[in-house]
Amino acid sequence: MQQIQLRLSPEEASSDAIIRKYAARHLRMSIDEISSIQIRRRSVDARQRNIFINLGVDVYGPGEKPQEDDFSDLVYGDVSSAPEAVVVGAGPCGLFAALRLVELGVRPIVVERGEEVMSRRRTLSQIHKTGLVDAESNYSYGEGGAGAFSDGKLYTRSKKRGSVEKVLRLFCKYGADPKILIDAHPHIGTDKLPKIIKQIREQIISSGGEVHFNTRMDRLLIEHGRVCGIETSTGKCLHGPVLLATGHSARDVYEHLHAESVLLEAKPIAVGVRLEHPQSLIDQIRYHNPMGRGQYLPPAEYVYKAQVEGRGVYSFCMCPGGFVVPASTAPEQTVVNGMSPANRGSKWANSGMVVELHPQDIARTDIAVDDPHSPLALMHWCEHFERKSYEAAERSLRAPAQRLTDFVASRPSSSLPSTSYNIGLTSSNLCEWMPDYITTRLREGFRAFDRMTPGFMTEEAQLIGVESRTSAPVRIPRDTESYQHLTLEGLYPAGEGAGYAGGIVSAAIDGENAATALAATLLG
Numbered sequence: 001m002q003q004i005q006l007r008l009s010p011e012e013a014s015s016d017a018i019i020r021k022y023a024a025r026h027l028r029m030s031i032d033e034i035s036s037i038q039i040r041r042r043s044v045d046a047r048q049r050n051i052f053i054n055l056g057v058d059v060y061g062p063g064e065k066p067q068e069d070d071f072s073d074l075v076y077g078d079v080s081s082a083p084e085a086v087v088v089g090a091g092p093c094g095l096f097a098a099l100r101l102v103e104l105g106v107r108p109i110v111v112e113r114g115e116e117v118m119s120r121r122r123t124l125s126q127i128h129k130t131g132l133v134d135a136e137s138n139y140s141y142g143e144g145g146a147g148a149f150s151d152g153k154l155y156t157r158s159k160k161r162g163s164v165e166k167v168l169r170l171f172c173k174y175g176a177d178p179k180i181l182i183d184a185h186p187h188i189g190t191d192k193l194p195k196i197i198k199q200i201r202e203q204i205i206s207s208g209g210e211v212h213f214n215t216r217m218d219r220l221l222i223e224h225g226r227v228c229g230i231e232t233s234t235g236k237c238l239h240g241p242v243l244l245a246t247g248h249s250a251r252d253v254y255e256h257l258h259a260e261s262v263l264l265e266a267k268p269i270a271v272g273v274r275l276e277h278p279q280s281l282i283d284q285i286r287y288h289n290p291m292g293r294g295q296y297l298p299p300a301e302y303v304y305k306a307q308v309e310g311r312g313v314y315s316f317c318m319c320p321g322g323f324v325v326p327a328s329t330a331p332e333q334t335v336v337n338g339m340s341p342a343n344r345g346s347k348w349a350n351s352g353m354v355v356e357l358h359p360q361d362i363a364r365t366d367i368a369v370d371d372p373h374s375p376l377a378l379m380h381w382c383e384h385f386e387r388k389s390y391e392a393a394e395r396s397l398r399a400p401a402q403r404l405t406d407f408v409a410s411r412p413s414s415s416l417p418s419t420s421y422n423i424g425l426t427s428s429n430l431c432e433w434m435p436d437y438i439t440t441r442l443r444e445g446f447r448a449f450d451r452m453t454p455g456f457m458t459e460e461a462q463l464i465g466v467e468s469r470t471s472a473p474v475r476i477p478r479d480t481e482s483y484q485h486l487t488l489e490g491l492y493p494a495g496e497g498a499g500y501a502g503g504i505v506s507a508a509i510d511g512e513n514a515a516t517a518l519a520a521t522l523l524g
Contacts, residue, residue, distance in 0.1 A: 006055045010296035013053035023059045038066040043184035049288045071173040080208030082107040084240040088217045091145020092504045093495025094245035097511030098204045104519035108209040113216035114142025117194040131397040139327045140249040144197040147504040154186040162509035174199035189342025227490035241490040246497040248472035264375035267475040272354035273463040274336045279349040285455040299344045306448040313445030316352035320344050323420040333386035334393050348420040352467040355441045365435035378473035389466040392428045400428035404461040475499030483517035
């Protein structure tokens with residue numbers, strides 16, 4: 001077997017026969033000498049006018065063939081009689097932490113405040129029909145966490161923290177398309193993730209673990225400076241070391257920890273809007289072709305970033321062929337996020353467009369908080385920001401929106417384009433109620449992005465408010481080696497909610513690492 005790199009046109013890369021022909025030419029051998037080929041890496045290079053597909057290919061000679069991955073190394077035994085640990089949260093961090101605990105011989109008891117993932121789908125559809133949010137089960141709370149209905153992108157830069165390949169292989173073991181092991185920017189799709197999440201849960205249970213839904217952690221059980229369990233909303237107490245994987249939106253958890261004098265830190269976040277374009281327009285400007293992507297290219301993605309007045313302005317969680325969805329977790333707040341199905345087949349593209357906000361910056365905005373020096377100050381700032389969005393949308397889950405060109409020109413929009421946000425939009429001059437700190441930087445960022453790719457700034461695009469859940473506004477400090485809280489033994493803060501991850505894969509890796517540290521302490 002030999003590994004080679006090929007650089008082909010999109011049409012050539014779509015044909016196994018042509019890939020085989022180029023592989024033979026590259027290796028100076030006849031096509032008949034190649035018994036099989038296997039693509040192990042694929043990426044789109046759209047930096048120049050001519051688009052190329054970069055392929056990493058394994059070429060097998062006579063009598064050789066690829067070895068099929070049967071995931072036989074990913075085995076989970078029976079832990080029904082093993083020492084127990086409590087995992088709070090069934091998002092990617094909590095689920096992968098639970099799997100790792102099983103792998104290491106610890107019995108996980110997983111508690112999740114929201115519903116199991118299939119029931120959660122029905123609850124989400126009711127949000128769109130009624131405009132009402134269930135404060136315990138929504139786009140952020142419930143089995144699978146925010147990632148389950150937030151596009152399912154698996155790209156991460158956290159490759160030094162743990163095995164990205166293991167996380168991707170686990171997704172494949174439980175039903176994901178193996179192409180996620182090949183694509184440079186792997187994506188499962190929000191329509192495919194629920195079945196995979198369900199399979200992971202069933203593995204935890206079949207190995208002897210427990211998973212409890214509609215069960216919120218109300219408080220930590222602390223004795224002599226050590227966490228020994230939790231008390232739940234059902235009145236039941238669960239005992240054992242606690243791996244806290246509650247996600248970036250569980251604000252009541254931060255409030256409880258702060259009230260218990262648990263050490264917390266404010267951390268930088270990024271806030272802004274969702275920007276929605278026609279996908280066909282993004283295809284045209286990213287692929288440098290007025291005809292769009294054609295037959296052989298996927299819906300185009302983009303990544304933009306700029307520095308404006310000392311703070312980053314950048315795109316976040318870009319969803320090609322996707323939808324804008326309501327991400328509120330409580331009444332009287334309007335928050336949006338983006339997601340894409342597996343085929344990325346809608347006619348819209350959307351992305352968060354956000355500005356860095358540091359703890360010291362909130363004094364420069366017109367949104368006041370009671371105690372700007374509190375570790376919860378940025379969280380409280382976001383709550384006010386989301387309430388302003390709710391007021392601008394006429395006190396409903398309709399989202400405030402403005403054409404991109406009107407926003408940059410500081411004028412109201414007399415009409416709005418069609419949208420994927422099916423609850424509906426309300427035309428709003430965002431500059432009138434969003435802080436100048438945010439709007440002035442967004443304007444300059446959009447001008448910079450249009451210089452990078454002319455055509456980006458168009459009246460066909462619109463801003464939809466607000467994007468405020470890019471990451472946790474709080475960090476729960478922990479020891480870098482033991483993963484335990486610095487001042488409370490038995491507490492293992494992990495994932496996005498602890499301020500140590502930013503996406504499905506990085507959260508899963510962080511959950512695995514925290515579980516490894518917990519098991520080492522628990523089992524001695």
